[in-house]
């Protein structure tokens with residue numbers, strides 16, 4: 425079986441975990457601090473604050489940014505539910521703006537159409553590892569005096585020009601779930617140049633306390649463990665090389681799939697560096713199989729594939745009491761998207777087999 429995703433942990437991570445276990449210090453301490461410093465340095469921001477997950481990173485950031493009942497936050501309907509749940513957890517209201525059909529990221533033109541007097545922030549999602557159209561989003565945010573919080577949970581190492589995902593707005597949030605380009609088992613991190621925001625999220629992460637048992641505010645336990653941070657430090661060292669392998673794999677796939685009628689390969693806009701968390705094609709007419717048929721066909725030939733996401737956020741059962749409106753591009757794309765393996769563990773033989781299988785399907 426060629427799996428769709430494959431976390432890579434090796435002897436360096438085993439050793440790092442053993443070092444932490446032997447130290448006797450398992451909860452947030454020196455390893456977390458060192459990981460935060462290394463990650464902030466890598467993204468090119470002043471502060472990084474590690475958390476228990478990407479979901480809690482988003483939740484804390486929205487709270488610290490002052491999102492509250494009465495605030496609306498504009499985000500993409502094509503995302504993992506953690507993006508919009510974070511807005512709800514802070515007390516705000518998610519408002520969706522449809523995506524661009526070729527990049528799958530939120531369409532700036534549609535953001536402007538849904539801004540109201542309640543809008544406080546935009547939460548673009550760098551879906552599949554491609555940064556959203558941040559130039560336009562930042563321009564709109566400035567014009568309407570809105571905050572920008574980037575959901576970079578899938579975009580470790582992605583760039584626009586030389587600027588990394590996670591460094592564009594007030595803050596960026598990353599996930600280190602095992603399927604991501606780098607992992608800590610479970611974990612997340614907030615990146616920001618805003619010293620006051622960094623201080624607030626640190627407080628909220630740790631029960632509202634800077635000094636033990638002296639709680640300045642009502643906070644949470646959203647800390648990262650030392651074990652997770654020690655894994656993260658090793659994974660970060662490998663990220664660039666592994667992303668390069670993803671990009672090479674993607675280039676090979678695009679070279680051989682782009683000319684198949686009906687298969688639409690991912691677009692990487694000029695000056696953008698895609699982190700290729702997922703390589704997502706559209707399966708459309710006149711390709712001989714529907715998206716679901718191709719998915720089954722690949723499974724029969726032992727190639728993993730996935731749909732991210734089969735149900736757009738505005739159609740989730742959990743949100744059935746909300747009225748979000750309709751998002752035709754997202755609806756259409758949701759029926760056609762298919763993510764196929766691109767991870768750094770693929771061999772040339774695997775890549776050839778994937779391409780041949782898709783080329784010869786009837």
Ligand SMILES: Cc1ncc(COP(=O)(O)O)c(C=O)c1O
Nearest residue numbers: 477478479504506577599600601
């Ligand atoms: C776009 C997006 N946002 C948020 C999250 C939440 O991250 P986590 O699973 O680490 O809580 C994820 C990851 O699953 C994600 O892909």
